[in-house]
Amino acid sequence: MLLRPLVRTLVVSVLVLASAGCTGSDNGTDDGGVVGRADAGADAGADAGADAGFDAGVSACDPKPARPASPTKLAAASVSSFEVSLAWEPSPDASVKRYRVLLGAAQVGQVDRSSFTHRPAVPGETYTYTVTALTDDGGESAPSNPVTVTIPNPQPDALSGLAAGHWYEFPASNLRAAALKPTPDKYPWLAWGEGISGIMNDWSSGALDTQRDRLYITGGGHNGYFGNEIYGFDLRTGAWLRLTDPDPVKEGDECPSRSLGVNCATHTYDGLEYLPLPFDRFLAVGWEGWPQTALNLDTNRWENHPDLPQLGMRTGANCAYDPGTRVLWYHAGGGAMSFWDPATGKWTLRGETDNFGYYRNAVVDPRRKLYVAVGQGFTETWSIDALGKFVPKHVRLATTGAREIEDGGNPGVDYDPVSDRIVAWKGGGDIYTLDIDTRVWTKHPARGTVVPGPANMNGTFGRFRYVPGLNVFVVVNTVDTNVFVYRLDSRPPRLLRRIDVKTPKASVETNTTGKLQVTAVFQDGSSFVATSGVTFSSLDPEVATVDEGGTFRAINPGRARLQASYTDPLTRRGLVGALELEVVPMAGDVVLDALKIQPATALKALRGMPARYTAVGSFHRGADVFTRDVTCEATWSSDSPSIATVTNGTVQGLSEGGTTLHAKIGQVDAQAALEVIPNATRELFALNFQPPGPPAVAGWAVADDSAFDAARGWGWQGTAGLLTRGDRNGTKDPRLASFVQTTGGKFRLQVPDGRYHVAASVGDNTFGVGLASVELAGAGIVYGVGTGNTAGAGIVEATGGKGLVFDVVGPINWLAVMPVNGLDFDQALAAAKTW
The missing domain is CATH 2.60.40.1080 (Immunoglobulin-like)
Incomplete structure (x- = not known):
């Protein structure tokens, strides 16, 4: 049964209390906890646009943008066994903002300058490059002149002759000599605190770029080092380079302004990672309250991403990228296991808060699909072989052998694909390997006289990494010591x-x-x-x-x-x-049989706002039957142009009322009813979870702990173990003053079949909780851990007349649902504030 008409007029506020806590899409931050695209993830936002057709941008039926002039004089400035450096004359068109670098038909880079260095290059391969110019409106030039190069074989060097079990020291490779020097009139903040030594000494990590064979370093924070620039040690050239300049920090502040969208010099712990293709980004996971940022390694510019949910104290957190599931697994120091999907910018909790401590570093074993953390006296693993609805299984391994590597905190840890071992280092020349299958640690004393010094007293973290392109492990310890590499096994990896x-x-x-x-x-x-x-x-x-x-x-x-x-x-x-x-073009006689306007559900548009729809034609050619989008080919019209006009599928709602839309090709005419409504709240189902009685929030329907009622349209399927509270204070949002607590309940909202926007809030703003979540069929809407309240959003589907049945864990504060029908969910929430 449908919800009673009264519920359709209920309203919900966009303001919720937030928790304190390569393709590299720029989703922005969510300061203040606004429920919007950032919460829903890029996937939800894109899906909404596909269904609703709502788009205020350029119409697909508009003429193609003009082609700018091509770049010219493309040339290979240098060619080595590991890279090709290209340069060209830029396009003379002022509208050109960037360039696409192509290897054959594949894009290998996109830059905003007229030069590019391609890595990795493979000896013996022949490459042909071209470059095209791009404009912001989607225009792309014809290709430049092609340049063909053959990658030469490498020349013998110190690393090629490094024997197994030996270390090599890069001469004159300390960072202090290469780092920026502050002056009174330039970068004065770099002289504050400890200075450059804090970039490694203050609990900071590193990340290995497997494409370019570079180890990236950043860190500091808390009156240590105030520079947020990124340094990279290039193992091919044996030299440091600076990828970014330091952003200004005001006297008395620790970080640059958030408005700059850059990273902050903080204790990174084990919170730096390189995300390989298809992302190709250097990721810096934010410390308490600071969002994570990803560095675009083509442009060396930061891309800001949604902040972490409340995961507990992030001090000492560790993380590792899993190339199998293509997500970043993350474990907060005193929090829960979670993962971040770089493709969507969305965080998902997958565990309960624990107290395992934080003096550990982590790596992913890709063969066994394990997240492995070493330190604080133990080796521990979590199973991460899926991203579905499960809690990763935690195991503390009963290891034997040279277990002293587990003692102390924050050793360097990485995975070696040649020996299929976890490899660790915590100072000196000794290397330790762990056979996960036998759970035996083996110590490998250094051969030769070249060895690094003692480990940094505050930990090595990710500054010890395996370099597959060179089959060595690299370690950088302090800004005053040189960079060392070690070869464990002389057999090369399969590249x-x-x-x-x-x-x-x-x-x-x-x-x-x-x-x-x-x-x-x-x-x-x-x-x-x-x-x-x-x-x-x-x-x-x-x-x-x-x-x-x-x-x-x-x-x-x-x-x-x-x-x-x-x-x-x-x-x-x-x-x-x-x-x-x-x-x-298709050959032969192609016959149009029918047309339809999509979405197929009842069409609605907001007065004064555009909405976009599509026309789909059904065709046949001989025995072949198919459909295709004919939006731009159809002739569109509205029976009542005073109510709404339509051009190439884009509707403009002018006044309230109903009309019929037409999309016509030849004699075939598709029709669809359209209603123009004054605001989005008419389509909103809004429920506040509170004790039974009058609504605690003006204009909100009461959802208490009672069982599902078909006449009412919502309720719990099974009411055992539910607890209702309405005594939480200290918030400007009255919806967060109450909740229904469950250890694993199912809440049913009876709605017609179709696709729906969903937003919800969980948490107890007074005492906090463990894991709290709202899911539907395994798809997460919102996850929260710890104190405060957390809001989230997504798109779900009701099928088979069953409505929407949400799996709820912990306290749920409120739930808002609206059909995906051409209306903008964010505007519906924002327009519905009642206090």
Whole structure:
């Protein structure tokens, strides 16, 4: 049964109390806890747009943007066994903002300058590069002149001759000599506190860029070092480089202004990671209350991301990227296991708060799919073989052998794909390896006289890393000591050589589909067809698109560059390959049989706001039957243009009322009823969880701990173990003063089948809780741990007449639901504030 009409007029506020706590999409931060796109994740926002057609940007039916002038005089400035440096004359068009660097048909970089260095290059391969100019409105130039180079074999050097069990010291490689020097008129804040020594001494980590063979360093904070610049040690050249300049810090502050969207010099602990392809970003996870930022390694510019949820104290947190699930697993010092998806910018809790301490570093074992943490006297693992609805299993290993490596805090830890071992270091020349299967630690005393000094007293963290491109481990200890590398095993790792992308036909007709085949070829001559772990994309989506499984769809005549990115999970080193697909017009007699306007549900538009819809045609050619988008081909009209107008599927609601939309091609006419409504709150179901009685919040329906009532339209399926409270104070948001507590209940909201925006808040603002969550069929809406309240949002679907049944853990404060129907959910929430 539907909810009674009264509920449709109820309102909800956008203001909620927040917790304190490569593709690199820029989703911004959520200061103040606003429920919006950042909470829902990039996936939810994109999905909403696809369903509702709401888009205030450029119409797909608009003329293509003009092509800017091409860059010229592309040349290879230098070619070595590991990189190719390119330079070109920029496009003369003022509208050009950046350049796309292509290796064959594949994009290997996008920069805002007229030079680029491509890594990794593979000896023996022949590469052909071109460059195109890009504008902000989507224009792309014709390619520049091509440049073809052959990558030479490497020349013998100190690392190529390094024997197993030996260390090598890079001469004159201390960071202090290469670091910025503050002066009274430039970067004075770099002289505050301890100075540059704090960038490593103050509980700070590092991350290894597996594409460029560089170890990135940043850190400081708390009156240690005030510079947020990023330094990288290039293992190919043996020299330090500075990727970013330090951002200004005001006297009395610790960090640059948040408005700059940059990172802060903080104790990073084990909170720095490199995210390999398809992301290719350097990630700095924020300390208490500071959002994580990701550095675009093409442009060396920061991209701000949504903050962590309340995960407990982040002091001593550890994290590690898992190339299998392509997420960053994270464990707060006294908090819960969670993961961050770089593709969506969304955090998901996957565990309860624990008290395991924080003097540990972590790494992912990609073969066994384990998160492994070492330190504080133990080696511990969590199973991370899925991202579904489960709590990763925690095991404290009963290790034997040279267990002294586990003592103390924050040793350097990484995974070695050659020996298939966890490798650790905590000072001096000794290296320790762990066989996870036998749980035996083995000590490997250094051979030779070259050894590093003692470990940094405040921990090594990620400043000890495995470098697959050189088959060595690198460690940087202090700003005054040189950089050392160690070779454990003389056998080289299996490194990628190239990615081959093929399709059964190089030329296809419009509206046809096909499957891309991706083959990963390795430098040892082996290869395999990659059926998982591949990221597909189209550089020309107006000609052909490709889905996440590699199925392409030809849209319009032209040439489409379809590419595939694959990262070897053992070495975390990735490459991209591509092909150019020719799309030609359909031949023969194509007959239009029917038209329909989508979305198929009742159409609604807000007065004064645009909404976009599509026309889909059903065709046949001989025995072949198919559909395609004909929005731009159809002639659109409205029966009552005083109520709404429509052009190329974009509706403008002018006054309240109803009209009929038409999309017509020839004699085939599609019709759909449209209602223009004054505000979004008419479509909102809003429930406040409180004790039975009059509404505690003006205009809100009361959802208490009673059982599901079909006449009312909501309630709990099973009421055992529920506790209702309404005595929480200290907040400006009265919705957070009450909740229904459950240890694992199911709350049912009866709505018609369809897709819905959902927002919810969980938590106890007075005493706090453990894990609290709202999920639907395993899809997370909101997760919270610790004190305060946490809000989140997402898009869900009701099917089979069952309505929406939410799995609820912990206290739930409020729930707001609205159909995905062309209305903007954020505006519905913002417009509905009642206090």
